[in-house]
Amino acid sequence: MGDPTPLLSQPNNTSDTKTSPNKHLHSLGxxxxxxxxxxxxxxxxxxxxxxxxxxxxxxxTFITVFTDEVPSWHCTGENIDILNGCYSTPSFNDVCKFPKGSWAWDGPPQASIISEWAMQCESSIITGLPASMFFMGCLVGGLFLSTLADSSSLGRKNMLFFSTLLMALSSFFTTFSPNIWIFSLLKFLSGFGRATIGTSSLVLASELVGKRWRGKISVIGFFCFTIGFLSLPAMAYANKTSSWRNLYLWTSIPTIFYCMLVKIFVQESPRWLLLKGKEEEAIATLKYITSITQSNLNLSINNMSSHEEENNLNVDLFYALKLLLQKKWSSRRLLLIMALGFGIGVVYYGMPLGLGNLSFNLYLSVTFNALSEIPSSLVTFFFIDKFKRRIALFVFCIISGVLSIMSTIEGELWSKMQIGFELISFFSACTSFSIYLIYTTELFPTCVRNSALSMARLAVVFGGAFSPLLVGAGRGNKFLCYGVFGLAIGFSGVFGVFLPETKGRVLCDTMDEEENKDKISCEILV
Incomplete structure (x- = not known):
């Protein structure tokens, strides 16, 4: 609802500003x-x-679980043994030992890039190249695009639009890939564009609502991520007798249409617009998303002088990132939150990729993992305003770590419980990730929030980049996969304890406001 207080109205007298220099600075927020x-x-x-x-x-993010999977195969003919060139009950590692005529794929060759391009005898480095290039694209994109939404004139909305469009177009052209090298290059471009989608979406959505609804609105994105994850095994199962290219076609075309909707209907963040000195656009946005009328918006350009520093962010593309690192308190927060994100990323991206190492149906295991994100999002939605951020992060990281290690225990009974341990561990990692993203948006002010969140997600992706290596090593020794996963997220949870609590706190807009928030709180109480 609108508030009768004029937006950015001038103080009654100069003595107020002299008495409390922070009051003018904080009137905007x-x-x-x-x-x-x-x-x-x-x-x-x-x-x-x-x-x-x-x-x-x-x-x-997870489409390669199906398009790059190692297909099953069988011996051709009846009762063929090693003397005739094929085992009656072969494993995948045997396929390169036999001549082509003694075995065949269970499904059509075009169902996977491995079978279509005859990569069954290639090294794990080659077969894992597309997934690795996707994560490399995420890393490079996160590094170079992380500050654009803060430092350039693009803003949150345009970053969301262009990032999603780049991901959609590169995914669409992936369907025409003639070989593994072009395919990997397009996967890199897809990851490059994808790097800032979640960041721009989360920041923009959280800046369009007040603190009371910020946590719950952010959870909507996590539900949508679950829907996207859950849609993959259904589409892959329906597509198992046709080409892997169809999966990229089915996912890229709707994304292109979505980009059009973003361009037409989505509004820019009024906080960002005001910090960039775009008062008229900010007023138009506020009038669009609230019931405020023009008479309530007594805008004064002089009031923007206190934000002169942030308005000059256009001068240097990486100014926001430099600003984060110049301040001791902000650089400390950034390092701690990135250390926390690394461990979460190892598990969050690694567990779905490592499901092939478990003795369980791939389609069902991916479906169960996707479904586990639903209760994770529900827990976050209903309890985000009830528990402290850093304590919740620590608890869920420890739970995920312990159960991930337990899923490596061998034995007839333990093997049957592995999928249960893995699901609970992944659920805890998902909950940690959800809280982690919300927590990061609350730790940093508007002028650098998108940059800080991008760097935080970059740390998560960096952890995910190690996952394919651990998954490959885990084929011979499960502890090198799920055991290392557990140690990584368990130790990372400790870093969150050293960060400040943000529960119930109003979002700050400037670095000075964030730095002096304790003093401001005391003034408000007085």
Missing amino acids: FTIEKCIGELNWSQFFQALLISFAWIFDAQQ
């Missing part, structure tokens, strides 16, 4: 908070449309 504090249908529609980007993000 508090006034915007009053304007957008109550959730209405327009804000909900905006947040929902923005969060849909997570569906396509999830599909491209």
